[in-house]
Amino acid sequence: MNDALAALYPQHLATLRERTDTALARGGFEHLVVPAGRPITKFLDDLDYPFVVNPHFKHWLPLLDAPGSWLVYTPGEKPRLVFLQPRDYWHVVPQAPQGYWVDQFDIVVVRKPADAIAELPSPARSAIIGDRDCGFDQVCANNPQAVIDHLHYHRAYKTPYELELMREASRRGTRGHRAAEHAFREGASELGIHQAYLAAVGQLDAELPYASIVGLNEHGAVLHYTNFDRHSPAESRSFLIDAGAGASGYASDITRTYAGRDAGEFQALIDAVDAAQQSFVARVRPGQSYPELHVHAHHALAGVLRDHGFIRMSPESAVESGVSSAFFPHGLGHGIGLQVHDVGGFQAAETGGTIAKPEGHPYLRLTRPLEAGMVVTIEPGIYFIDMLLAELKDKPFAGDIDWARVDAFRPYGGIRIEDDVVCREGEPENLTRDAFALL
Template sequence: MNLYFEHIYTVRERFDEALAAQGFDSVLIFAGQPAVAFLDDNAYPFRVNPFFKYWVPVTDSPKSFIFYEPGKEPQLFLFQARDFWHAQPVVPPGDWQEHVEVIPIDSKHIVGERVAKEFGKTAFIGESFDALADWRIAAVNPEGLLHHLHYQRAKKTPYEVECMRKANVLAARGHLAAEAAFRNNQSELDIHHAYIQAMRVRETQLPYNSIVGLNEHGAILHYDHYETEAPSTQRSFLIDAGAYYNGYCADITRTYSKEPQGFFAELIEAMDQAERDIIDEIEVGRSYYDLHVATHHKIAKILHEFGFFKVDANTIYERGYSNAFFPHGLGHFIGLQVHDVGGYLKNPQGESYARDSRHPFLRLRREIEPGHVFTIEPGLYVVDQLLEAFDGNEDFNWQRIAELRPYGGIRIEDSVHVTKNGVENLTRTAFDSLK
């Protein structure tokens, strides 16, 4: 069966269920439109509504709409401006067009005229725009409908997984080019340029700002400054960078040591093995929260074995010390969005898991199911702001911590696809395909 046909059939079923449960007869999904900077006439880079690209692989056609009424073919109102200033967005070819009715428009008002009689029982999903208030839509971004759809989206269709496989190959190609630039003593900015050049994309076509950190910059979790000059001494390199394919995301992190042997290289190897080991522990029915806690224990063991503490691994975790070195969550759902939705939902009705004060930044708490795709990204960093609370604590080996500080930190991140028969590592498979 054609993967897209199977996908859109599933999407229609999910919307049929969600609309019926929430009392709507139809849905109108707006792709969005570029926002203009304050006191300017230049727009910010456009980001399409994830629910729009859930239906069709069209990511660069702002002011377009999808209208769907259960039992009928979805309609794509494809905006094509009468504009001699700009090139028209390129609509990707493919048999996806056989499964939707494509209706070219040059004004949003055409949509209102074509389906206005349906608006009394229509849910709207998307950002607002000037004419929306006049359309008298039944509900705008109704919370109950969004909860229902977000919960469903956690299970990826084979089409979605295939898109993420291809996104990972693109990103892996960029990562290999970035590593080569690091080995060639390039600056952070030049490494970033090598990354996007290898993928043949513009910076605005990345799913998020790439993290390209040399030396101590690897300890800044969302570092995206990019020094233009290479440091006099390059010790380490952390890159967290992704890619899109048909609107689906890859999110990969790797850390490298300039020296092939020694303290930091061995620490990277230990973290890489811990990441592989926690992936081996993934199983259907297990709580992702338990997986996160198990990772903390693995990192506590590494902290003990590498001499960062004078106490054992259990004490390191129980006293909360590991949080200072691994402050973020183990990972998150990934798909249409890098940090995909529904990670805390217990059911389609919107009941949610409680936040945990010990692990407040964890983005995913659900039980693992076949069809889930999420990241696994343990980290170990020297973040002085987090260490301030333990200043003078004699359980810490401060001299050893000082040795790590110039290297910043380590993060290893893969995306994994859970199946009934095991776990597919989308990221490692992508790297293997490029050897």
């Protein structure tokens, strides 16, 4: 894989330089300065939280464990890496940079944070991108809006190098999903399933792009369930796993739902959601309005609810009345890349602005029209969430819902199917299904 990355990386770097040249010119700055960040110390403690690198830093180079280091770019010059390699016998010191990318940088190795600061250009002429914890008092992030807007807008368009890393992240994630399904079939607890996932992926919790969701039975109805029960339930009726993996800082985001033994009707509902999901994936094409695709998904899932006997109303009525939102209360998906919920999803243009969410759909995370090079998730679901269903019982249309059938499915929690999909000029590329196929 490194040979492929080595061939693709120079073009990726050239693209970043071109985007940054324009962004700096618009903001009136001469330099881009990006701190990798620093570990954050726990309150009243001398221990740090796991280090998470600044996404703008890892956009340029595949260094995830370089706290205290800095990227410096000046248009027309070779980018510089100020690499902090401290004298430290308490911790593992980061290795000197090596690999397919190092020849593209001027690298300065320093031993102290103050020495790194001395290598930076004048803060007054620099766009410094980071949070309040990733710099130092002498060099504070200013995050100029004109620069941020341009870089975030264009980050949606993935380079071939980025897509190759996202394919690898999907391959790692699907290995974990296959191991998790096997552990579920063997009757493991939620914690045991998660441990099987980590072992197959080969990553620690802190290295994953987000906290894994591993829900058995009713727990599948909790959208962001991360509790990990230590004991196996008496009966494993259903299993929902939403878990990803990373590759040089790029994320995969994958969800699957499985039925336990003797769950024929629930399996039929999973199959219906899966078929609907694949039909939505097929619409990931240039020019497609993502909000319109989200609303279309509501109509399609309302049809599934009707066909499977949960509601006695038309899909149009179910969507207009809000019934569909009680069973499908989140957005259809989001952009993905350096972050699992990548930036720029609402931007109207490279100069800023916001594209509003459709009325009645507050949790949609992406409103930009789809264009070639974007990578998005498609993750429809049907859930049986007590709180939301209780609100429907007081509505005039409550008689159009088969409550006995709803109650029969509550013990299964819910269903979500999620793939990562590349928008291309022709057929979309489904990173997730392709990775599963390789297994």
